[in-house]
Amino acid sequence: xxxxFEKPKSLIDTAMHYCPGCTHGxxxxxxxxxxxxxGIEGDTIGVCPVGCSVMAYDYFACDMIEAPHGxxxxxxxxxxxxxxxxxxxxxxxxxxxxxxxxxxTVHSATRGENIVVxxxxxTIYGMTGGQMAPTxxxxxxxxxxxxxxxTKTAGFPVKICEMLSALDGVALAQRTSVDSVPHIRETKxxxxxxxxxxxxNRGFSIVEILSTCPTNWGLTPVESMExxxxxxxxxxxxxxxxxxxxxxxxK
Amino acid sequence: xxxxxxxxxxxxxxxxxxYFGYPITxxxxxxxxxxxxxxxxxxxxxxxxxxIAAINMVLGAASAGVRAMTSSSSPGISLKSEGVSYIAGSDxxxxxxxxxxxxPGLGGIQPSQSDYWQATKALGHGDFQLLVYAPSxxxxxxxxxxxxxxxADKYRMPAMILADxxxxxxxxxxxxxxxxxxxxxxxxxxxxxxxxxxxxIINSLFLQADQLEKLNFERFKRYEIVKxxxxxAETYMTEDADIIVAAYGAVARxxxxxxxxxxxxxxxxxxxxxxxxxxxxxxxxxxxTENAKSILVTEMSMxxxxxxxxxxxxxxxxxxxxxxxxxxxxxxxEVLNEIKKLGGAQ
Ligand SMILES: Cc1ncc(C[n+]2csc(CCOP(=O)(O)OP(=O)(O)O)c2C)c(N)n1
Ligand code: SF4
Ligand SMILES: [Mg+2]
Numbered sequence: 001x002x003x004x005f006e007k008p009k010s011l012i013d014t015a016m017h018y019c020p021g022c023t024h025g026x027x028x029x030x031x032x033x034x035x036x037x038x039g040i041e042g043d044t045i046g047v048c049p050v051g052c053s054v055m056a057y058d059y060f061a062c063d064m065i066e067a068p069h070g071x072x073x074x075x076x077x078x079x080x081x082x083x084x085x086x087x088x089x090x091x092x093x094x095x096x097x098x099x100x101x102x103x104x105t106v107h108s109a110t111r112g113e114n115i116v117v118x119x120x121x122x123t124i125y126g127m128t129g130g131q132m133a134p135t136x137x138x139x140x141x142x143x144x145x146x147x148x149x150x151t152k153t154a155g156f157p158v159k160i161c162e163m164l165s166a167l168d169g170v171a172l173a174q175r176t177s178v179d180s181v182p183h184i185r186e187t188k189x190x191x192x193x194x195x196x197x198x199x200x201n202r203g204f205s206i207v208e209i210l211s212t213c214p215t216n217w218g219l220t221p222v223e224s225m226e227x228x229x230x231x232x233x234x235x236x237x238x239x240x241x242x243x244x245x246x247x248x249x250x251k
Numbered sequence: 252x253x254x255x256x257x258x259x260x261x262x263x264x265x266x267x268x269x270y271f272g273y274p275i276t277x278x279x280x281x282x283x284x285x286x287x288x289x290x291x292x293x294x295x296x297x298x299x300x301x302x303i304a305a306i307n308m309v310l311g312a313a314s315a316g317v318r319a320m321t322s323s324s325s326p327g328i329s330l331k332s333e334g335v336s337y338i339a340g341s342d343x344x345x346x347x348x349x350x351x352x353x354x355p356g357l358g359g360i361q362p363s364q365s366d367y368w369q370a371t372k373a374l375g376h377g378d379f380q381l382l383v384y385a386p387s388x389x390x391x392x393x394x395x396x397x398x399x400x401x402x403a404d405k406y407r408m409p410a411m412i413l414a415d416x417x418x419x420x421x422x423x424x425x426x427x428x429x430x431x432x433x434x435x436x437x438x439x440x441x442x443x444x445x446x447x448x449x450x451x452i453i454n455s456l457f458l459q460a461d462q463l464e465k466l467n468f469e470r471f472k473r474y475e476i477v478k479x480x481x482x483x484a485e486t487y488m489t490e491d492a493d494i495i496v497a498a499y500g501a502v503a504r505x506x507x508x509x510x511x512x513x514x515x516x517x518x519x520x521x522x523x524x525x526x527x528x529x530x531x532x533x534x535x536x537x538x539x540t541e542n543a544k545s546i547l548v549t550e551m552s553m554x555x556x557x558x559x560x561x562x563x564x565x566x567x568x569x570x571x572x573x574x575x576x577x578x579x580x581x582x583x584x585e586v587l588n589e590i591k592k593l594g595g596a597q
Contacts, residue, residue: 042446045315057452063441065314066454068337071307074299078311078319079441081295082269086443104307107300 008032010041010061017055021214021221023178024052027120028059030188031089034195035062044087045079047072049101051093052126052213070101073108076115087198089116095125098134098158105160112169112203116194119160119206122213123232130216134158137235142216157235161208165242171197172205173241179210179228183238193245202244210236254389255280255350255419258412261393262346263288265400266433268317269295271308273327276360277416278350281322302327306334306347313343314453316440318400318433322348324416325366326357328374335409336375340455342439342470344403346396347381347411350419353578361578362416364500367555370413371529378467380474382410382481383528385499389423391526397430404435406477413528415551417501417580477530484532485524488514489539492521494593497536497548497560499525502581506549509586518594525556533563545569545593549586552576 007013011032018024035041044062048054050069057064067075072090080088097105097119108115124142125131131144135157139148165173172194176187187209194205210232212224219227240246252260259281262270270289272282282298289296295312299305305321312319323331328349338345351366353359370383382402384395392414399410441451457463487507489495494513498506503524513520523539525532540546545568548557554572561570573589575581 041444043443045441045443047311054456057454061450063444063451064453065311065441066341066452066456067310068307068333071303071310071334074304074307075311075314077297077304078269078271078308078313079315080311081297081308082312082315082317082319083442103300104304107304 008036010035012059012061014058016059018052019215021212021224023211024120026178026184027118027187027209027211028056030184030191031091031118032060033188034192037192038195040087040195043085044089045083047076047079047088047090049090049092049096050127051096053091053093053120054127056091070096070099071104072096073101073104073113073115073117077108077113080113080115087116087195089118091118092120093126094119094121094123094133094135098160106164106167109164109204109206110167110169112171114198114201114203116198117204117206118191119208120211121208121236122211124213124216126213126216130213137231159236161206161241164206170204170206170242171202171244172207174243175208175210175236175238175241177210177228177233177238179225179233197245252389252422252425253280254392254414254421254423256284257389257425258348258392258396258414259284259288261396261427262320262400263292263294264427264430264433265397266318266430267294267320267346267400269308269312269319271297271299271305271319271321273299273302273305273323275324275327277352277362277419278322278324278348280419281348302330303334306331306338309345310334310338310341310343313338313345314341314441316437316442318404320346320348322350324350324352325354325363328366328369332375335381336377336379337455338409339375339379339381340377341453342407343409343453344407345409346399346403347409349411349413351413351415353576359578360416362501362580363551363576363578364415364502365552365555365576366413367528367550367552370411371531379470380408380529382406382408382477383413384410385413385526385528386418387500387503387524389418389421390425392418393425393427397428400433402481406473413500415501481527482530482532482535483526484535485526486535486539487522487524489521489523489543491519491542493519493544494590495521495523495540495543495546496586496590497523497525497546497556498550499528499556502549502551505581505583506586508583509590512583512587513590513594518590520590520594531559531563536560536563537565540564540568543568545571547589547593548572549581549589550574551580
């Protein structure tokens with residue numbers, strides 16, 4: 001019998017702690033597919049800070065570091081500077097990357113730190129039980145915006161790809177989603193491009209992935225996918241915000 | 252050589268592969284020296300966006316298995332405390348330099364020793380300790396940073412050099428020791444498993460209470476070994492002394508000249524100088540003060556070391572205190588006056 005579908009080798013064969021319908025699992029898998037394709041598991045170090053994916057060190061078969069909340073890009077900088085020949089990626093939530101860790105995000109990006117940042121934007125603080133995130137959409141109900149996010153008092157969401165694409169150190173800033181097969185394919189291609197950038201010393205690559213949190217959105221997994229399409233993608237448009245390989249080709 | 256620069260040069264010779272820092276007076280010479288020398292040695296110098304980022308870069312480099320260092324002064328050390336706790340909780344070695352200035356808050360930029368409590372008792376949340384070395388000369392800045400790197404690796408824990416603005420800016424002749432081996436084998440490092448070993452994990456998260464407790468127990472068992480192997484103190488004219496001055500760092504030099512002058516005046520004074528502040532050299536202090544009638548603790552703080560001295564002597568003899576704070580450096584005359592008061596009282 002021909003094997004047509006397998007678990008990636010760099011994804012450890014174990015039960016995951018994620019809630020049913022959560023897309024963290026899909027994203028883990030896509031990263032591992034890329035690692036397998038490039039044959040770099042033995043040369044890769046992953047950095048997972050606080051958030052629902054804090055225990056991702058039990059899932060990725062490469063060497064792993066658990067970082068303080070928001071500090072993964074600084075930790076990754078330390079690893080990459082010490083070991084410039086290795087591949088280093090971070091895996092961060094929206095609270096982590098766009099609130100408490102904003103300084104680390106912006107400065108690792110502007111330094112052109114040669115790392116891959118996987119940014120899982122689920123518009124909420126998943127791990128702590130569903131509070132407002134910097135990316136919570138206006139009107140969205142969370143534990144700390146019980147009447148819906150009111151931009152008059154809680155301000156507006158942070159649009160990371162738009163922001164970072166203005167920085168010279170950034171090689172790739174792309175927003176994708178995992179709501180459909182084509183979008184999942186696109187996400188994988190973006191992750192591959194990010195790792196290729198690291199291989200070719202192009203600098204900082206971020207892939208922002210719109211992701212679900214059925215548990216704290218109070219929706220079923222199917223409804224959550226629908227919300228990605230009807231609410232999240234319109235507010236956070238998918239696309240390539242910056243790609244220096246494209247501008248290089250045009251030159 | 253200037254204290255801060257001598258320390259930086261010693262760190263390079265001790266095999267420091269990565270330095271991460273953020274400007275703050277009075278330690279900026281360390282960063283400036285590193286910026287000049289590290290790239291020439293093919294090593295890493297990086298000016299971080301904050302002390303928080305700098306200590307987390309240290310966490311990353313230490314995880315990768317290389318010798319890493321950061322330096323700062325008091326307000327910056329406060330920002331590092333989160334990272335230091337994670338480093339300790341992940342059993343990572345690194346070296347942290349604190350060239351103390353007056354506090355609290357933004358305080359001042361003059362020399363101070365008011366981060367003693369922070370360094371020895373609470374540099375971050377949770378159950379952990381740091382090795383804390385207190386140099387009192389430029390030569391000791393050199394010797395201790397080398398020792399700090401070695402012992403941080405040996406015991407897998409962060410080590411701090413607790414200096415002050417006086418030592419950082421002081422010029423003194425120094426010699427650099429020959430260093431044979433400045434690398435340690437670190438099988439636990441997350442440096443890429445190369446498909447040759449199971450994956451390594453650097454982590455301080457343990458959601459099972461009994462598992463976390465077990466790790467804390469193990470760490471503190473290691474600390475017991477540190478307490479046996481590492482305490483250091485200098486004793487000076489303590490054998491027949493009636494009054495013993497206890498001081499560390501730059502203040503110990505001032506205290507020493509006060510002790511000299513007291514001796515000239517016929518007062519039997521002596522000095523005990525803790526070199527490691529954690530582990531605290533309680534045994535040495537206890538032994539060297541056995542025959543003394545009283546102790547005078549003198550510091551550039553409001554008396555942060557006093558309780559440790561009292562515990563060391565088990566409160567068997569009176570422990571007095573004379574200190575200046577906020578960046579004011581006590582003079583030998585001031586200390587001598589205190590000695591005279593106590594000497595005369597007997
Ligand atoms: C310094 C600090 N502050 C707060 C927390 C609590 N905390 C844990 S996870 C989290 C939010 C995570 O949200 P996000 O980054 O969006 O990740 P998600 O769980 O949604 O995947 C917070 C606030 C912490 N661990 N450390
Ligand atoms: S809380 Fe949300 S983000 Fe976290 S695992 Fe559950 S569904 Fe996923
Ligand atoms: Mg989130």
